[in-house]
Amino acid sequence: MPQRNAPKMDRIKRLLRLLFSAPPGLAFLPAICLTAFWFGGEAALMIVAIILPLIFIIGGTATNHAQVPADTIISVFDKSLFVDLHRDIHAKALETGRHSATLAVTVDDFEQLSKRYGTAAMDAVSDQIGERLISTMRGADHVGQLDRATFAIVMAPVRQLDLESCIQLAGRLQSAVEDPISVDGVGIYVSASIGFCQSARAPGQTSETWLQAAITALEEAVQRGPSSIRAYSEQMRRNGKTNTALRDEVGQALDGGQIQPWFQPQISTDTGMISGFEALARWSHPARGMISPAEFLPVIERAGLLERLAEVMMYQSFAAIKAWEDAGLHIPQIGVNFAGPELSNPKLLEKIQWELDRFDLTPDRLAVEVLETVVARAPDDVITRNINALGELGCRIDLDDFGTGHASISSIRRFSVSRIKIDRSFVSKADRDPEQQRMISAILTMAERLGVETLAEGVETVGEHVLLAQLGCDHVQGYGIARPMPFEQTIEWIKEHNTKLTDVPQMLDGRPR
Numbered sequence: 001m002p003q004r005n006a007p008k009m010d011r012i013k014r015l016l017r018l019l020f021s022a023p024p025g026l027a028f029l030p031a032i033c034l035t036a037f038w039f040g041g042e043a044a045l046m047i048v049a050i051i052l053p054l055i056f057i058i059g060g061t062a063t064n065h066a067q068v069p070a071d072t073i074i075s076v077f078d079k080s081l082f083v084d085l086h087r088d089i090h091a092k093a094l095e096t097g098r099h100s101a102t103l104a105v106t107v108d109d110f111e112q113l114s115k116r117y118g119t120a121a122m123d124a125v126s127d128q129i130g131e132r133l134i135s136t137m138r139g140a141d142h143v144g145q146l147d148r149a150t151f152a153i154v155m156a157p158v159r160q161l162d163l164e165s166c167i168q169l170a171g172r173l174q175s176a177v178e179d180p181i182s183v184d185g186v187g188i189y190v191s192a193s194i195g196f197c198q199s200a201r202a203p204g205q206t207s208e209t210w211l212q213a214a215i216t217a218l219e220e221a222v223q224r225g226p227s228s229i230r231a232y233s234e235q236m237r238r239n240g241k242t243n244t245a246l247r248d249e250v251g252q253a254l255d256g257g258q259i260q261p262w263f264q265p266q267i268s269t270d271t272g273m274i275s276g277f278e279a280l281a282r283w284s285h286p287a288r289g290m291i292s293p294a295e296f297l298p299v300i301e302r303a304g305l306l307e308r309l310a311e312v313m314m315y316q317s318f319a320a321i322k323a324w325e326d327a328g329l330h331i332p333q334i335g336v337n338f339a340g341p342e343l344s345n346p347k348l349l350e351k352i353q354w355e356l357d358r359f360d361l362t363p364d365r366l367a368v369e370v371l372e373t374v375v376a377r378a379p380d381d382v383i384t385r386n387i388n389a390l391g392e393l394g395c396r397i398d399l400d401d402f403g404t405g406h407a408s409i410s411s412i413r414r415f416s417v418s419r420i421k422i423d424r425s426f427v428s429k430a431d432r433d434p435e436q437q438r439m440i441s442a443i444l445t446m447a448e449r450l451g452v453e454t455l456a457e458g459v460e461t462v463g464e465h466v467l468l469a470q471l472g473c474d475h476v477q478g479y480g481i482a483r484p485m486p487f488e489q490t491i492e493w494i495k496e497h498n499t500k501l502t503d504v505p506q507m508l509d510g511r512p513r
Helices: 002-021 029-066 079-096 110-117 119-136 163-178 207-224 234-255 293-302 306-326 348-358 372-377 382-393 409-414 434-450 462-471 487-503
Strands: 101-107 142-145 150-154 181-183 186-188 192-198 229-231 259-268 274-285 289-291 334-338 366-371 396-402 419-422 453-456
Touching: 079 142, 079 150, 079 207, 101 110, 101 119, 101 163, 101 207, 110 119, 110 186, 119 142, 119 150, 119 163, 119 181, 119 186, 150 207, 163 192, 163 229, 192 207, 207 229, 207 234, 234 259, 234 274, 234 293, 234 306, 259 306, 259 487, 274 293, 274 306, 274 487, 289 293, 293 306, 306 334, 306 348, 306 366, 306 487, 348 382, 366 382, 382 396, 409 434, 419 434, 434 453, 434 462
Parallel strands: 192 229, 274 334, 334 366, 366 396, 396 419, 419 453
Antiparallel strands: 101 150, 101 192, 142 150, 181 186, 259 274, 274 289
């Protein structure tokens, strides 16, 4: 019964607030005072004069914090006020049986943009984005700012609101945000990811769970890449619980040895010999077994532990090189992936030098693998200096996933890239696709002119391997050669591979020898 009467009480409170705080209500105050004096004299007038201001203050304060005019959005609300307004919309939707949606909007790579343009410029960008979101929405909708880069929007309840309408609205919001923004005469281009949850699909009965569902959808959109839009689903909730559990465990997993490098061989197409290995992170969970990198790497990134992961991978990789040497096996180099956070560490060069000295290894035994997207957007800052310093030290610089980003030829030269790794999307079915062959040939020709070595990733068939060798690709890597394997399996695999090479007849002047 109390729950059933709650909406009625809320309506009564709103009427009282309107009566004693809105302009129409204020018009009656003189008449009320005169009536009190007429019937009760000065004593009654004094009582009314004291009570009415108190009611006005209480009603006006409550109204200022919970009510906004229905015909216009005045400004972007701060987080606490938006949460209150969101709660009111949620209650109204439940009471009327109408439909609403909560949308969460974030600027992609906001921190990187802040480093590039400065905090003041990005604060101005954030202000303009808020204004654009307001102009895109209806007057009865509410826009709030959750942090510098993230906004939330709740729609006033309507009779009908289907998934397609929400997607179209998200697209309009995205277009509004992504128009160039001028700050001090400089055009700044941003992209926005959006997640949303319809009130009918909210996972709980409270406004808090509804808002969190939109944020969960936003997190899913951000993981999918810039300018993504995602609607909340029940699967996201289950994934969110799993990711939360993994986030709580990932630090212990790194320190406890659960996350280890697995090694995938790289083969020279000229000699067939092993030219190196790439170290790939794998998580062997004591309860869940092997966890996919696609599942745990984003968790590590959100936990801010990418740099710790790189330390673990580098230490274990150098230990593997020494173990192979102790077994009488020479592996020229090992590739370790370095992302933006690690490359932004001003002391990265000292850290790598210390590890090399610790294992008595020369710098050329380490291939620093850097994503093409990192190189493409890296300004002349710490990342640039670190990559160039590692190249000058003698480490090899591998440009990973080449062809998927926007690294220019000048970037390849500027970062002293030793080798480009052709992305698997160009390699797949290349032996049967003439267009793929032309793309690979163009990349190989460019690399040859620049004096840069090449490695093709994702080689899965003999046909792809043969084609790449014929086109002049220097190295190959992929399931067609070998899958990533734990260190314990590498020694036996290396020995078997070397044995196969010695069993192959060598040609001399066209005759077997």
